[in-house]
Amino acid sequence: MLQFDHIVIPQHQRRQTFRKRRNIMERQQVVLHMNHGMGDNSYAHNSIIQNKVMREAKPIVEENIMRLHTIIPIHCFKVADLGCSSGPNALQLVSSVIDIVDTTTSNLNLEPPVFQFFLNDLFGNDFNSIFKSLPQFLESLQENKGHKFGPCFINATPGTFYKRLFPNDSLHFIHSSFSLHWLSQAPKDLGNKENVHLTRTSSPAMHKAYGEQFQKDFKLFLKLRSQELVPGGGMVLTLIGRDKTREIRTSWSLLGTTLNDMVLANLIEATKLESFNLPLYDPTIEEAKEVIEDEGSFTLQRLESFALDWGANINEDVVDNNNKLDLNMKAEVTTKFVRAALEPVLIAQFGEQVMDELFRRYKNKIVQLIMEVDILEFPTLIMSLIKNV
Numbered sequence: 001m002l003q004f005d006h007i008v009i010p011q012h013q014r015r016q017t018f019r020k021r022r023n024i025m026e027r028q029q030v031v032l033h034m035n036h037g038m039g040d041n042s043y044a045h046n047s048i049i050q051n052k053v054m055r056e057a058k059p060i061v062e063e064n065i066m067r068l069h070t071i072i073p074i075h076c077f078k079v080a081d082l083g084c085s086s087g088p089n090a091l092q093l094v095s096s097v098i099d100i101v102d103t104t105t106s107n108l109n110l111e112p113p114v115f116q117f118f119l120n121d122l123f124g125n126d127f128n129s130i131f132k133s134l135p136q137f138l139e140s141l142q143e144n145k146g147h148k149f150g151p152c153f154i155n156a157t158p159g160t161f162y163k164r165l166f167p168n169d170s171l172h173f174i175h176s177s178f179s180l181h182w183l184s185q186a187p188k189d190l191g192n193k194e195n196v197h198l199t200r201t202s203s204p205a206m207h208k209a210y211g212e213q214f215q216k217d218f219k220l221f222l223k224l225r226s227q228e229l230v231p232g233g234g235m236v237l238t239l240i241g242r243d244k245t246r247e248i249r250t251s252w253s254l255l256g257t258t259l260n261d262m263v264l265a266n267l268i269e270a271t272k273l274e275s276f277n278l279p280l281y282d283p284t285i286e287e288a289k290e291v292i293e294d295e296g297s298f299t300l301q302r303l304e305s306f307a308l309d310w311g312a313n314i315n316e317d318v319v320d321n322n323n324k325l326d327l328n329m330k331a332e333v334t335t336k337f338v339r340a341a342l343e344p345v346l347i348a349q350f351g352e353q354v355m356d357e358l359f360r361r362y363k364n365k366i367v368q369l370i371m372e373v374d375i376l377e378f379p380t381l382i383m384s385l386i387k388n389v
Contacts, residue, residue: 070108075114079093079115079173086125122158162184182280184279197253255278301386303382
């Protein structure tokens with residue numbers, strides 16, 4: 001019997017394997033995007049939660065940018081927004097940064113800089129709608145700022161932020177809101193037949209696999225951004241987090257139980273569910289802090305968490321403390337928030353024809369959950385970092 005110390009894989013097979021993996025990643029980058037357009041289920045009409053998160057983070061963005069202008073002479077302020085998506089939030093950072101810099105330079109008696117903004121998202125993002133809105137956006141800025149409003153250049157930078165996007169030492173400030181809970185890929189070979197994400201009953205091996213994928217991806221993200229930022233450059237990140245003391249019962253896991261019900265009803269194929277896992281992970285504060293400290297490129301200035309209600313995806317003029325959302329409306333806005341974010345990747349796996357039924361059933365599960373639990377909230381992490389000199 002012949003024994004071999006190792007098996008040599010022919011070069012042509014290695015090339016085929018590499019091409020197959022590359023094609024899978026390229027397809028995923030096209031599929032992973034928010035719902036396009038301006039329809040009822042679009043991201044543009046269902047991203048109020050993201051808007052509220054950006055407003056919550058604005059004081060921390062302001063603190064980070066003010067610090068920059070006291071230590072670095074800036075003639076052209078270069079800012080990247082990673083995971084900008086589309087719709088009304090896509091240019092919110094641009095407006096906020098210009099306001100912050102305007103106030104900061106006035107207070108410090110400095111000449112206002114030229115601005116260059118880089119809007120980044122994956123290749124399937126609806127960049128066209130962003131750039132169609134630019135003339136009106138820039139005109140509005142000009143009206144508000146008048147003679148104070150100098151040159152402002154806005155560019156698209158498509159691509160995954162798990163690869164290099166910009167030249168070395170070229171950016172002053174990086175922002176990413178509600179994007180880093182998206183992993184570069186779901187962990188492989190999970191054997192997760194009845195769900196699409198972590199639940200309280202998931203195996204320790206599955207929890208470990210998702211946690212390790214997050215650590216790997218976040219560490220890579222930090223390393224790449226440290227190469228792109230100038231020494232002393234700043235970064236503010238927000239993402240959906242997890243309270244380690246709470247039971248894992250998120251909108252992602254409810255989606256898995258809904259899909260499993262549809263398998264039992266013969267509405268989707270079991271094999272499609274068995275081979276599907278969402279590339280999403282919601283870390284705890286401790287997990288995020290550990291990766292930042294272990295990677296070592298940044299000094300952590302702030303790491304905070306605040307709670308958002310699942311029903312926050314609605315205009316404030318519709319609901320106030322005296323006119324709370326009824327159960328059905330709360331379930332509806334939660335469902336639309338999830339649908340706007342996940343429908344493209346779900347269509348790629350299960351087909352467009354089952355989407356209406358899927359989200360009808362999902363909404364019913366949200367209604368049931370709201371009846372069982374008084375408060376439905378999810379933690380959001382905000383972190384402010386400075387690149388080490």
